[in-house]
Amino acid sequence: MKNHVKEFRELAGRYTSDLRHRDRIQKALAGYYTRREEHQTRFQDWAGARDLAAETKREAINHLDRYLDEFASKLEARGTKVFWAPGAREAREYIVEVARRHKVRSIIKSKSMTAEEIHLNDALEREGFEVVESDLGEYIVQLRHEPPYHIVFPAMHLTRQQISDLFHEQLGSEFTDDPEDLTMTARRVMRRKYCEADMGVSGANFAIAETGMISITENEGNARLTTSLPKVHVALVGIEKVLPKLSDLALFLPMLATAGAGQPITCYNTLYGGPRQPGEPDGPEEFHVVLLDNRRTELLADAEQRDALHCIRCGACLNACPVFKNIGGHSYGTTYQGPIGSVITPHLRGLQDWKHLSQASSLCGACTETCPVKIDLHHHLLHNRRNAVRRHPAPLEKCLQATFAFVMRRPGLYALAGQLARIAQPLQHLVQGTILDPLRPWTKTRSFPPLAPRSFRQLWRERKRP
């Protein structure tokens, strides 16, 4: 089995010392911050909008059973096939089966983090289907055989130069650093793929219970082509994507665009409610909606952290997170990076294997402050830490913490420990910087302050003495 902590430490170490990476991410996000701030002010009351969004999601999540039933039955009434997938395996098998039944050869896919979560592309390719990502960023990382770097900006870690080299190598295009030329290259490939594809796979940004529709929001128009040209459309939807009413989109679409990309509204916003109906000129002949649980109901059962299911995958918490900005998206080793990933991955993939992500945080709270649906992200990192310790305390740390508590409950012992540390301090100076230095994790990169000659308690006593 993979050692996730070790891998995380190695990658985080590599990325944090890569100053060009740091610079690139800072630059990539600089424009986002300005635009986001600008468009937030276009809301009459951004704080109020956040309250309303959180309230709407709370309602949806707290009555998920009812809303999902409503969503599914409305879809089915228009001839959509709805499949309830308890886990990733069932979802993959169902989608593979649909492809087989239709003797599909080529599949076109629009952006879906849920598909990443269940490793859908791998499963389809293993069965011999060709899968092409139609979102430009996703297409780029697909050509590089790497996972998305960021849930919204999958290729934000790459320079134009790198993308040009990649296209030259794999698609035979001319070298260029003009973004438009690069886009045109991808577009030429993509247009052919849309026409060849027998099946389109998409995710969903929202699932509207009231009308039984999925809402997809995108900037490139690729999702529209992915979902309407091929004769079969499969949409993979996490069960937490539900919104009660169609009118909720009036808040959530601009909010997602603003928080996610610093846009007033995303370019293309489409609702899909079923396959081609009699008399309609276009649209897929078959429409499947796969509703994915994959341990989301376990999170639902945790009253303390249930609000993590409010997430609309806008990526704002990643953009605000100083840890993310330094270690980058690939260090996490998860489908969902950044604070939201650190909060939910332990629930989706096991607390003991992924608790280190909750520990790798200064708990600064920038994520919680920015989250449009008000998920208590940084406090959930604390909750994950507590839950991990409760179930499996690490023996050495447990011992240290017990000693800490023992000393801190005894003021005399605490004062004595302070005095002993003053005696030991010159010894630490002798070994400072070497492997014998107990403070090495600190002193390797930072100076460490000396203990004050006299503690506050001593100074206070001296002051009181007449």
Place this chain on the structure above:
Amino acid sequence: MKITLFIPCFVDQFYPQVGMSIVQVLERLGHTVDYPEAQTCCGQPAFNAGYWDEARAVAERQMTIFRDAEAVVIASGSCGAMVQVFYPELFRHHPREKEARILAAKTFEFSDFLVTQLGVVDVGARFPGRVTFHDGCHALRELGLKKSPRQLLQHVRGLELVEMKEAETCCGFGGTFAVKFPMISTAMGEVKCASIVETGAEYVISNDSSCLMQIQGVLDRQGKPIKTLHLAEVLART
């Protein structure tokens, strides 16, 4: 007013002058200051590491010590957040929950206490120099303190306050995080310090000595002459 001081363990051991400065300022304003000597630590190191039973045991001691205090002033935004925000959570459904809430309600971070409780923004301080202010995350986001430290600094004679671009960005300290993930913590510190250096300030001021330990640690290693000072140390100078 009789004010009871909570001097967090690392301030007690590493930065006692911060505590003494608080005493000076409060006495200068005509208040009586008390320091119960049996106090130790708020319990945050155990709490943040997930050891809530150990944290509770330490917290209970402090709750007993400060039970009769009229108002508790704490010399750190982070430890302030521990008492004000996290004690009530730590003691939820515990027999001493009410007591935790009472202590939380009468505990104040130093700058917050001066401005919102005593209504003072000018403490008669003089400090010639160009300074920038670092918002400690706990003070800023758990306690919502953005204005009060700046109001106090703006009334210090001779002081020029220059805001840095990333005043609200975490310095990367984060308690044991700083030693559990030193590479991430240091990278965050470097980003912070780049922002500090850009202001041309001679001093970085904060209401949290723990952030300043990290910032000074990085600045020293970079060979930068910028010095860190706790807000109280600035306010104590006349």
